[in-house]
Amino acid sequence: MTEVIYSDPRQRTHALHLxxxxxxxxxxxxxxxxxxxxxxxRAEFPSEFAVGVAHNNALIGTANTAVLIISSFFVAWxxxxxxxxxxxxxxxSLGVAVLLGLxxxxxxxxxxxxxxxxxxxxxxxxxxxxxxxxxxxxxxxxYFVMTGLxxxxxxxxxxxxxxxxxxxxxxxxxxxxxxxxELGGLYWHLVDIVWIFLWPLLYLTxx
Amino acid sequence: MQTLESEPQPESSGRPLVVTLxxxxxxxxxxxxxxHLDLGMASTLVALAIASTKAGFVxxxxxxxxxxxxxxRVVVIVTLSFIALLCAGTVTDVALR
Numbered sequence: 001m002t003e004v005i006y007s008d009p010r011q012r013t014h015a016l017h018l019x020x021x022x023x024x025x026x027x028x029x030x031x032x033x034x035x036x037x038x039x040x041x042r043a044e045f046p047s048e049f050a051v052g053v054a055h056n057n058a059l060i061g062t063a064n065t066a067v068l069i070i071s072s073f074f075v076a077w078x079x080x081x082x083x084x085x086x087x088x089x090x091x092x093s094l095g096v097a098v099l100l101g102l103x104x105x106x107x108x109x110x111x112x113x114x115x116x117x118x119x120x121x122x123x124x125x126x127x128x129x130x131x132x133x134x135x136x137x138x139x140x141x142x143y144f145v146m147t148g149l150x151x152x153x154x155x156x157x158x159x160x161x162x163x164x165x166x167x168x169x170x171x172x173x174x175x176x177x178x179x180x181x182e183l184g185g186l187y188w189h190l191v192d193i194v195w196i197f198l199w200p201l202l203y204l205t206x207x
Numbered sequence: 208m209q210t211l212e213s214e215p216q217p218e219s220s221g222r223p224l225v226v227t228l229x230x231x232x233x234x235x236x237x238x239x240x241x242x243h244l245d246l247g248m249a250s251t252l253v254a255l256a257i258a259s260t261k262a263g264f265v266x267x268x269x270x271x272x273x274x275x276x277x278x279x280r281v282v283v284i285v286t287l288s289f290i291a292l293l294c295a296g297t298v299t300d301v302a303l304r
Contacts (some may be wrong), residue, residue: 021278
């Protein structure tokens, strides 16, 4: 079908890349709205948000930042490898990125469990007696919405990278079919960028 | 990422990717270290400035934005402009409360 629409492979590649960049733009604006909400509520409840940030597990947050950055590198390395027709290093790179993505989710679930046990749940389920004010409830509601939405993107990214790794393993992604790897890589890098901003706002800025 | 299918590409070095990884991890460490300093309100601005720098590295080296076609770059510029508009609106709202 695409061959009929695009007589020139260049056109197809350009269209696919442009489509992905537009999708990533819309995804970025989705998160931007949540960041705007965070900024607005933080201005209204500065001390509660600062205490909420200090209460979060900075070690897990920081470890997850390193995990996603390294995974992003491996995805970029996978794309670099397939351009050189090196299937095996590409497959290994994607596999490592998937494992790192799963590591991120495991660490996140440990953190979620800690919060929920302490009653730091989103919305009406917030029941902490340690941090009782309304500002804390808002902070943790935003925390769960922002990190939860991001985690869903991580799950989607892991699924895409796994599918790509399987295709590379089966030899279906050859050097002349690398566009799909580049597009999958772009998505994963956006997931990394979103976390790069979530991390300081939810784990570091406690002063 | 602007390679074209069926078009032979010259073999590029993976060195920029490794350098970018090291820079990103170093900036992460710096950001974490700075969070322990008492900079008051400036701590958030410094943290966001470092995060923006890191995002720039990812866009440049991993996502290869400089190699992207002009329409793709326009999409990025428009997205960043909308975010700037959102930031301006939020700051104005907070300042006028």
